[in-house]
Amino acid sequence: MSEPRFRRDGAWVGASVPRREDPRLLAGRGRFVDDIALPGMLHAQFVRSTVAHGRVVAVDLDEVRAVPGVVAAFSAADLVLGDVTALLDRPPHEFVPTSMPVLARDKVRYVGEPVAVVVARDPYAAEDGVEAAVVEYEDLEPVVSDTAALADDAPLVHAEAPRNTLVDVSLFATEGIDDVFAEAPCVVRVQTRTGRQNALPLETRGVVAAWDDRDEQLHVQTNTQIPHQVRTVLAGCAGLDEKQVRVTVPDMGGGFGQKCVVGREEIAAAAAALRLRRPVKWIEDRRDALTAAFLAREQRYDVRAAFDADGHILGMDATWSATWAPTPATRSRPGSSR
Numbered sequence: 001m002s003e004p005r006f007r008r009d010g011a012w013v014g015a016s017v018p019r020r021e022d023p024r025l026l027a028g029r030g031r032f033v034d035d036i037a038l039p040g041m042l043h044a045q046f047v048r049s050t051v052a053h054g055r056v057v058a059v060d061l062d063e064v065r066a067v068p069g070v071v072a073a074f075s076a077a078d079l080v081l082g083d084v085t086a087l088l089d090r091p092p093h094e095f096v097p098t099s100m101p102v103l104a105r106d107k108v109r110y111v112g113e114p115v116a117v118v119v120a121r122d123p124y125a126a127e128d129g130v131e132a133a134v135v136e137y138e139d140l141e142p143v144v145s146d147t148a149a150l151a152d153d154a155p156l157v158h159a160e161a162p163r164n165t166l167v168d169v170s171l172f173a174t175e176g177i178d179d180v181f182a183e184a185p186c187v188v189r190v191q192t193r194t195g196r197q198n199a200l201p202l203e204t205r206g207v208v209a210a211w212d213d214r215d216e217q218l219h220v221q222t223n224t225q226i227p228h229q230v231r232t233v234l235a236g237c238a239g240l241d242e243k244q245v246r247v248t249v250p251d252m253g254g255g256f257g258q259k260c261v262v263g264r265e266e267i268a269a270a271a272a273a274l275r276l277r278r279p280v281k282w283i284e285d286r287r288d289a290l291t292a293a294f295l296a297r298e299q300r301y302d303v304r305a306a307f308d309a310d311g312h313i314l315g316m317d318a319t320w321s322a323t324w325a326p327t328p329a330t331r332s333r334p335g336s337s338r
Contacts, residue, residue: 021251030251033206033223038279041208042071044269045126045282047116047133048292049108052142053157056106056115060134064118067132069125072276075116076103079271082237084262094169098158102237102267108137109157112292117268119280146300146321180315184306191303196323197296203253204289205263209270210279218245220270223252225260233262238271261294297322 024030047059061073083099104115118129141155148154149164157164181187207222218240224230227247235242252259265282273280284293299322306314 025251032203032251032253033208033221033281034203034283036208036221036250036281038208038210041210041279041281042119042121042272042276043123043126043282044117044119044265044272044280045123045130046114046265046268046288047118047130047135048288049104049111049113049115049135049137051108051137051139052111052144053140053155054108054137055140056104056108057136057138058134059116060136061116061118063132063134064116064129067120067125067129069122070118070120070129071278072119072272073116073129073133074103074119074268074272074275076101076105079103079117079268079275081267081271082239084233084237084264084267088167090167090169094167096158096161096166098160098166100264102264102271107140110292112288114264114268114292117265117272119272119276123283146298146323149323150321174315177315177317181304181306181317184314185309186307186311187304188307189302189304191301193300194298196298198290198293199254199256199258199296200289201254201256201258204284204286205259205265205293206281206283207263207266207269208279208281209266209273211274211277213277216244218270218274220245220247220266221250222247222266223255223259224249224262224266225252225255225257226262230262230266234267234270237267238274257296258294263294299323 059075059077061075064070064073079102081102083101085097085099087097088095102114103117104113108115115135116133118126118133120126120129143149143154143157143164149157154164156162203223205223207220209218209220211218218234218238220230220234222230224247227249231242231245231247234240234247235245238245265284269280269282299320301318301320303316303318305316308314
């Protein structure tokens, strides 16, 4: 391996430093989550919502537990975990925090939302167990666009969020900007939108969790970009001290921001390992990655620009809204800047 090519002043910033991990990865010696195998390890998969918006009337897992190879199946009522609540450092009038159960409890808000977790001796039995689950829903009207979410008569995806708005922020406003637009010789308005995107990393999400009786510690190996947040959220949901949760990240086959969010599946798989006192692995399949992982936001822009007679820009006014993924029953995030 060649030596790093440092700048003459000896600084690291801007230096061309060869990656040390490449020879190992190119030689097939990488160690990813799915490469991890622990003694007595079980495999998890998730029963997921088949409706975009609905009330959960009943979750029947009796047939699941009777499937050969299935060791356990848990609904929200079985695991009794605390909710995940995202917080934003904004004033209360700009941000509405909402609680997200690890497994859907009373309501589902998008197709693919986890409702129950099935744990089996091998991945095939876990998939068979998922197929045996019976979930009864009362359908609610879905909200499938930002314009529909902001309508006066729109059904609320989260009861605590009026007009389905989680964040409403004016970034800044320039005094006198309205007069600039009123007096400008030319005003051009452009309305456009971007579609949703999926990060689609080569390696899907995954986790291996195991409880260590000797150390009284839950070891979670997961392909996350935010191990410290996973530790904190998992500890809070499971009722553990943070020192009882150790999160490590093996080699990771891409993240692109999709893995910089704490996944509900990570928490549920770890909680199952804690309950069963056996290692539990969950590997996301591509179908679940496309429907239930974290997608890029669909955004809509409404931009006006004021020009003088020579074509110089005098001012700009932009309003944008974004729908949080992965929800077909969306959560809207409007904002504006001027």
